[in-house]
Amino acid sequence: NAGVTQTPKFRILKIGQSMTLQCTQDMNHNYMYWYRQDPGMGLKLIYYSVGAGITDKGEVPNGYNVSRSTTEDFPLRLELAAPSQTSVYFCASSYPDSDSYEQYFGPGTRLTVT
């Protein structure tokens, strides 16, 4: 299994541009998550999904959108990028029936908005 994969690894955006961060998992996990990690701030949940066709907001959803058309894919869309969205973005997945509810993380996408 490849686990959770994210593309791209790095991206520089100009203010006002849009982009989609891709996330795919091959573990057949129902639950998927998007986090952002800012220096000294830990991880903040942006959006999550409990299954295909179902998404919900996390702590910091403003400026982002998600979709979940398949179990495997959970793309994160940034519309009208702003400098405040400069961050490292992590996608994660989990299987609700596991003993630990462990979340499996992708390697991250480092985004800079200038």
Place this chain on the structure above:
Amino acid sequence: GEDVEQSLFLSVREGDSSVINCTYTDSSSTYLYWYKQEPGAGLQLLTYIFSNMDMKQDQRLTVLLNKKDKHLSLRIADTQTGDSAIYFCAERAGGYQKVTFGIGTKLQVIP
């Protein structure tokens, strides 16, 4: 709401024990986790403990949970340079999948 606090930085000498501390506020926490993040990588689960346990040991790792004080610690015995990373404490409350992460403690191991 939930809050998880941990110190930012810890430096130890190779071969010594490391103790990373964490406090949390949600008394309904059911699972408490320690995740490890190596440079340029995502988080990886190191160990976890159920809220009805006081201690869990896994090779060089010992997790202690004090529910009364809402305090969690991770002890790494015989710390190696490969243990240098950021360690995140996290809690999960109730049946909901939301996990609250601390800001992470950067462990520096000096050879």
